[in-house]
Amino acid sequence: MTVELDHMIVPARDRKAAAELLAFILGVPWAESGVGPFCPVFVNEGLTLDFDQADGHFPVQHYCFRVSESEFDDILARIRDRGIEYRSTPHGPVDMQINTQHGGRIVYWNEPDGHVWEILTVSYARQP
Known part of the structure; x- marks a missing residue:
């Protein structure tokens, strides 16, 4: 299995x-x-x-989704349409930029509870 x-x-x-x-x-x-x-x-x-x-304190988590190029475009468009600030690094300043340093495209954003969400087109954790 x-x-x-x-x-x-x-x-x-x-x-x-x-x-x-x-x-x-x-x-x-x-x-x-x-x-x-x-x-x-x-x-x-x-x-x-x-x-x-969750009403009390809870740890902020990081969640990453690997998506296709077209899904990336669609997701980023919805992020922009909602006026959600995004960035090119996990914890850096909001720069409204796309990270291309790992052979694909990456964007990070926070949601109201502080969790860090990430979309990427090529996994940097699973290099060929």
Whole structure:
């Protein structure tokens, strides 16, 4: 059997708003409720992000999605349409630039709870 990541829990102060925003940006389906108290975002056939309500302190996480060139263009257009600030580095200043240093294109943005989201077209973690 191949090991695959099936789902992850993403803490959020407003799980519905956070799930809806990410689903819109990625262009994927979501639901206001799922199994348990979660708002699921159906990233693909094998991965669901379950947004969970978190009222106290929680760690900021980093989530990266590898996408095709055309998906990158579509996602970046939705980010721009929503007026979401983005950057070319994970923790640097907002520069509204695309990183091309790793053989593809990369963009990072934060959502209201502080999590760092990343889209890339070529994985720098999996070099040929």
